[in-house]
Amino acid sequence: MAGRVESATAGLVWRQLDHWRVRWRRTWRGSAVTTFVLPVLYLLAMGVGLGAYVDEGGPQASLGGVNYLDFIAPGLLATSVMQTAVGASTWPVLGAIKWDKTYFAMIASPLRPRDVLLGNLAFVAARLLMTAAVFWLVLLLFGVVALPWALLAIPAGVLIGMAHATPLFALSARLERETGFMLIYRIGVVPMFLFSGAFFPVSQLPDPLQWLTQLLPLFHGVELVRALTLGRPDLLVDVGHVAYLLLWCVVGLALADRSLARRLGG
Amino acid sequence: MGGDEALVEARGLRKSYGAVEAVRGIDVTVRRGEAFGFLGPNGAGKSSTMRMIAAVSPPSGGTLRVLGMDPTDDGPAIRSRLGVCPQEDTLDSELTVRENLLVYGRFFGLSRPEVARRADELLAFVQLSDRAGARVEQLSGGLKRRLTVARSLINEPEMLMLDEPTTGLDPQARHLLWDRLFRLKQQGTTLLLTTHYMDEAEQLCDRLVVIDEGVIVAEGSPAQLIRDHSSREVCELRFGADDHQGVAERIQHLGERLEVLPDRLLVYAADGEAVAQAVHEGGLTPRSTLVRRSTLEDVFLHLTGRSLAE
Structure with a gap:
């Protein structure tokens, strides 16, 4: 019985392919350019420009003995997929509920709220894959990826993105007004971006802040991607990062499922 | 496929949102091929x-069967055979007119060539073929509503549900839409619609229920409802003075029934002209007098003491 329900869901999610394909076709060019240009600018300004000062007198021990460019390149990949995830799971979700109301059109067809959620998240995952892959190519151009481990930074990027997208989807599905997003950006996204170890080691932070940072999925994402692009993963530690990110995905998915079902099916 | 087959059967149907009871036990049966309406004010x-x-x-609460199935358990199966045209537009404004139909048809498991064929037919049906490539956000309200109707027909539904289909449309757009709905009805599509426009209910519905505060207060064909709950004619009188109540007492005996509205008095009688004449003969001079046939608006006013449009 459970098997029958499962396969029905897969079929109903698949039926959304054209919907998301057409939307993608409308927007991918613009986002591809930003996805490519922004990392180049960041890496030039911070990795190369700022890095020249940081690396004066040789690589810093607190950076793990690597150049600043090598240090922040994976951090930028992780923060970049996080930002893509935030963008894709906030305004568009509320828009499909409140402005265009496209979710309501979708559930008037055979699709159920859960199918709509899974279809939308599959689309988010595809966007994350593009962001991570393009960013990875930029890193390759800058010569800061150690193959073959670094290849895994791409799926890791998708995982990091989904760990943010699923709980934010849940939150967006509950919001009444878009003003909530401003708050999420100011007290959530921006501090997380700055203090999750992408730009400097979190060991520089006071202890309580270090603990707080380590609760955030982004910190684990940054550490994971860095281990991969530097080509020196520590199996136990990095499996731990993956498990923690997966936990956010699973809990986020369960919350999003409940939130959307409640919002659409009242 | 007999004419008596019930597509919707509701018994004691209820809906609450927290402490608010929106629907308080209604019985409704909608049969295949009929145009059935819910008439009532907003809310x-x-x-x-x-x-x-x-x-x-x-x-x-209560029981509900749609197309012979239980909506709680068989939602996808039921929805695959329904067309839904919601009150507020739910079109994808980033896509073109035609794309909206193409992607929506796929939700029903239709193949791409099949969806493309139906999309072109439906665009012709709602007279939007020349706008097929336009972005939805560039369309007027009337065109959007026509596109929504086209989209709701993409799965060739057995029953088309329309929630306030012409609210907010200009008269020309309304008449075009009514014409299309009438054609669908001729083709055998069951129509289920809500409206707070009595003329819409009279134009489109074979049978309707008058619903107020979550309960059904009357049921029947438009003509039958008017016959049962109103007089044949109405004499509308407007007086300049604010003393409607005083005037009302003086002319009460002229009709079967009298309603005092803020701006006019309605006297219900079989012969409206006779009432108008009697008013004048009684020495009263209303600023304006209008004799007309009873409408569903009068039925609603009689049943609930309130008018339909706020």
Whole structure:
């Protein structure tokens, strides 16, 4: 019985392919350019420009003995997929509920709220894959990826993105007004971006802040991607990062499922 | 496929949102091929009822069968055979007119060539073929509504549900839409619609229920409802003075029934002209006098003491 329900869901999610394909076709060019240009600018300004000062007198021990460019390149990949995830799971979700109301059109067809959620998240995952892959190519151009481990930074990027997208989807599905997003950006996204170890080691932070940072999925994402692009993963530690990110995905998915079902099916 | 087959059967149907009871126990049967209407003011419980029938909102109580199935358990199967035209547009504004149909048809499991064929037919049906490549956000309200109707027909539904189909449309757009709906009815599509426009109900519905504060207060064909709950004619009188109540007492005996509205008096009688004449002979001089046939508006006023449009 459970098997029958499962396969029905897969079929109903698949039926959304054209919907998301057409939307993608409308927007991918613009986002591809930003996805490519922004990392180049960041890496030039911070990795190369700022890095020249940081690396004066040789690589810093607190950076793990690597150049600043090598240090922040994976951090930028992780923060970049996080930002893509935030963008894709906030305004568009509320828009499909409140402005265009496209979710309501979708559930008037055979699709159920859960199918709509899974279809939308599959689309988010595809966007994350593009962001991570393009960013990875930029890193390759800058010569800061150690193959073959670094290849895994791409799926890791998708995982990091989904760990943010699923709980934010849940939150967006509950919001009444878009003003909530401003708050999420100011007290959530921006501090997380700055203090999750992408730009400097979190060991520089006071202890309580270090603990707080380590609760955030982004910190684990940054550490994971860095281990991969530097080509020196520590199996136990990095499996731990993956498990923690997966936990956010699973809990986020369960919350999003409940939130959307409640919002659409009242 | 007999004419008596019930597509919707509701018994004691209820819907609550927290402490608010939107639908308070209604019995409705909609048969294949008929055009059935829910007539009532905003907030009467029409949209809540429609959402339950459309299998997107579970009933809070009572029983409901749609196409012979239970909407709580068989939602996808029911929805695959329904067309839904919601009150507020739910079109994808980033896509073109035609793309909206193409992607929506795929939700029903239709193949791409099949969806493309139906999309072109439906665009012709709602007279939007020349706008096929336009972005939805560039369309007027009337065109958007026509596109929504086209989209709701992409799965060739057995029953088309329309929630306030012409609210907010200009008269020309309304008449075009009514014409299209009438054609669908001729082709055998069952129509289920809500409206707070009595003329819409009279134009489109074979049978309707008058719904107010979550309960059904009357049921029948438009003509039958008027016969049962109103007089044949109405004499509308407007007096300049604010003393409507005083005037009302003086002319009470002239009709079967009298309603005092803020701006006019309505005298219900079989012969409206006779009432108008008697008013004048009684020495009263209304600023204006209008004799007309009774409408569903009068039925509603009589049944609830309130008018339909706020």
